[in-house]
Amino acid sequence: MFALCDVNSFYASCETVFRPDLKGRPVVVLSNNDGCVIARSAEAKPFVKMGEPYFKQKDLFRRHGVVCFSSNYELYADMSNRVMTTLEEMSPRCEIYSIDELFCDLTGVRNCRDLTEFGREIRATVLQRTHLTVGVGIAQTKTLAKLANHAAKRWQRQTGGVVDLSNVDRQRKLMAALSVEEVWGVGRRITKNLESLGIKTVLQLADTDIRFIRKHFNVVLERTVRELRGEQCLELEEFAPVKQDIICSRSFGDRITAYEDMRQAICSHATRAAEKLRNEHQYCRFISAFVKTSPFAHNEPYYGNSASVKLLTPTQDSRDIILAATRCLDTIWKNGCRYQKAGVMLGDFYSQGVAQLNLFDENAPRKNSQKLMDVLDRLNTEDGRGTLYFAGQGIQQKWQMKREMLSPRYTTRYADLLTVK
DNA sequence: TCTGGGGTCCTAGGACCC
């Protein structure tokens, strides 16, 4: 038996926790560069579209008195940690699935207590400790638990935010009322294809012949269908598997046209990617960089390109990664473009210690590389990111992203502590 | 003027092996 707990309107709720004056008002949180809407409070949901550009809805927001925030990831990450710690205390085995979602294994819990009651206790505890509200969905498989969670949210008033879907008759009743697009793993494309085959409700999907699904789709959807029938195909992943690639990319606050600015941006992304790589205790051989202009600017030609290198010896040294990334940039840089976004990607990972040195590598391994990286990481952890940085990252960084409606980092900076009058 | 930033898994097809 699984439970899926997720925080209602997570980013928007993190903002309102510290702003009781916003109670009852529509609140939205925007993506980086204040680009798109990525979270909405319950009050904003009826008339604000998810994923829509901010600039297109600005007037609407003004008319409705919508309060906007730039995304404040430092705040959300800290609030997420508080929620997850609380949930992990209450449940023996957990999987943190995303910044605001967690699966619990309730296998043993079922024997000693009522699951709905347990769900309510989870809700009450998280609410008391964080002032955030979670929805809880309970069922035999992860896919069904997700569906139960969806129902808990959709009919929050009737369900009290907790739905135990372990009863098969209840499962079928709910599935008959929901359309296939609500199923975890069924996106826009598959919804369209299913509908063209006459499969519209979740119940119809669950009752479709497995061989038919396999023939028209793939093994991924087959697993989803089996899970909807109560057959467990997905395990609880208690321990995060090691990453297979790392990407650092950003849109620019203003378009970049000068090579020097782009070089700084690529250098910064490479530095950040190298930090993440060392944090994973990995070495990489594959390094690539990409640049692109805006895909939405119809009055100028689109240009997007990427280049990559494969090192002979795996590395985790920022200097190697910066060098490789900027070399990639030099092969794809084109003058005269108004660049909107750039990034660096690392892949082909090797674990620490098993990196095989190459007999013919003309670049001898750097001396004291590890010691230097240790010092770099320690200073930047203890005294804050950016304490020690590479000259190539630049000092002005006029390409930095825009965040004009940023809230204070209430829980992680003394200077940002909430003042109570 | 202005449209996010990460990730995962699977499949098909090509190159290559004997």
Add this chain to the structure above:
DNA sequence: TCTGGGGTCCTAGGACCC
């Protein structure tokens, strides 16, 4: 007229998730 059969590995692209 007619040119096998069985594999592996890698990559690009498409789908999905939050």
